[in-house]
Amino acid sequence: MKRLCSLVAETLGIEASAVGPETGPGNPPKWDSLAHIQLVAVIEETYGVQMSTDEIVNLQCVSDIATLLQEKGASID
């Protein structure tokens, strides 16, 4: 989870301490719709998974991402 949080922080350009399981689109404001797509792109590349269009749209927070990644067999540490 820590690695995922720091990946999110780095991609959005915010402090790592500001990212937790509850962080999601709209909060912080920097996580806007475009940032969401960029983040998905980075996560797919980093974890070697592919998400469906609906899965991308339905991601509400970092813990959703973690769950989805685990479902897809990626290891989260």
Next chain:
Amino acid sequence: MDDRHILDEVKKEPTYANHCRALERIQAADYKLPGPGRRVGLLSNFTVDPIVTCLRVQSYLNVFPMDLYVGRYNEYAQEILDEGSGLHSFAPDIVLMILMPESVMPGVIGEPWQDSGMRRRLVDEGLERLTGLAGALRKRSKATILISNLVVHELSPLGVLEWQEAMGIDRAIQEFNHRLGDWVQTQERIHILDLAGVCAAFGRERAFDPRMRLLADQPFATSFLPRLATEILRYLQATTGPSRKCLVLDLDNTLWGGILGEDGLEGLRLGGDAVGVAYREFQKSILALQRRGILLALCSRNDEPEAMKVIENHPEMVLRPDHFAAVRVNWGDKVSNIKSLAEELNIGLDSFVFVDDDPFERQNVRERLPEVLVVDLPDDPVFYRSTLLNLSVFDALHVSAEDRARGRMYLERRGHEKLRAEAASLEEYLKSLEMEIKIVLPEGVARTRLFQMVHKTNQFNLTTPRYSEAEFEALAKADDHQVFGVSVRDRLGDSGIVGLVVLGMDQDRCQIQTFLLSCRVLGRSIETAILAHVLEKAREARAARIIGRYIPTQKNGIVRDLYQRHGFQLVNRDEKAEIWEACLSGFRLEAPPWARVRNS
């Protein structure tokens, strides 16, 4: 943290994620490349932010300082047509238009049921609109304009029917691209960015991602973005012509397989088997560069007569002795050989690219001559050719007749050196050359060549201005300026256009704003002949004083005393520039009899 390490990760693994991370770090560290950046305006009809992220990082990786303006989403027409738009107030040097087909030809992909006649109309109308916009942009902006051609974001929806129809979808796009290419041929300052070619090279199925297109109106696959940005940057860099001028080549295991000293001429691998043919293909791409104006030089540890025998006589050699502007085949150190090549060819070390299969030699040159670009040849000679073609330092958006003739001119210079050795005195030699110095007006191809000289001439260049193409065009047309080039021909050959002067006429003052001369023709008093001609021009314009400026750079020390030598007085000096002046009444400046300017 050392700024350069910010880029280590993305350099090693150029993924999209690493580009995003690198950009964050660049911004956090407020890392800036030195020097003024090229001002680049980007217009598009889709979401370009992810491309921009990669492009910014690539500009750091390639040390190409750049200020970027990104036009408003899908408002490229407004940005162009509205003279008060963000684009125009940004005053770009380069405008890049990257467009997806749907807004250029509405329905061409989205309505695959359309018939051939309809598609033909869409091509006609789309071309008219786009060329009209590009023309309008040129009128309103001084920028060099790069337009991407069109690419279909999927394999043709028509399937096997595609080429059975008179005008399938792919074909309509190709037709559009061909005709756009034809149009650009007739246009100044407008060039094509071959997006279709870049996507094809990566693979059309891999280059696009429909999820990204539908979620964010960004058609490209993430894994393609870094590559796309790299290719776009090549075009941006090419707008000012090649950044390097000379390719220094080793022989053994570089231009041919095997070692001449051990295997002999007959034992060399060149032509014949697969690897032998690879060496031949490598030579052919080198010859293509030479024909575009890149100088070739040899630097090899061998016995010169033996090596030259192979180059002259081996039936499979593509490169022959005449293709090389200078030769260093000896047992000496390559670093000193490259230094002496720089002296002979009169170009800086930062104009050299060094190609050698031996990692030791490469490391040696890299460490001791850091200005030289050292190419890492792959182990398998089959990939030499693509390694060379992937170098962006020789890229150019146009090739002039002068470029094409450059190799020959240097060869003629080798003749000059010989003649000079034979003539008893320098004066006698210069007389024997029968030089013809002519004034050339900045029109057509001559203007293209003169513009290139503005960016390429570093040594004999009094003020080193770097005009944009449009600024230069405007100067050439301005009433209060006189722009002229100088061409030189002599008994041994035609050096073509070698000099440029820009005069600003301001009441009773004639200001020499730009004065530059190619190093190929120094040491023949041509600069004196040109100054005498400037004097004449100033008198014609009824000027009372001629004013010359010298702005020192790291490279132009050669002209430090030019005005002094010609009788000008120093009137002002600060840390940036020196101002020299001559009052025309009673001022005399005469060129030696063998160097006189003729009006053409």
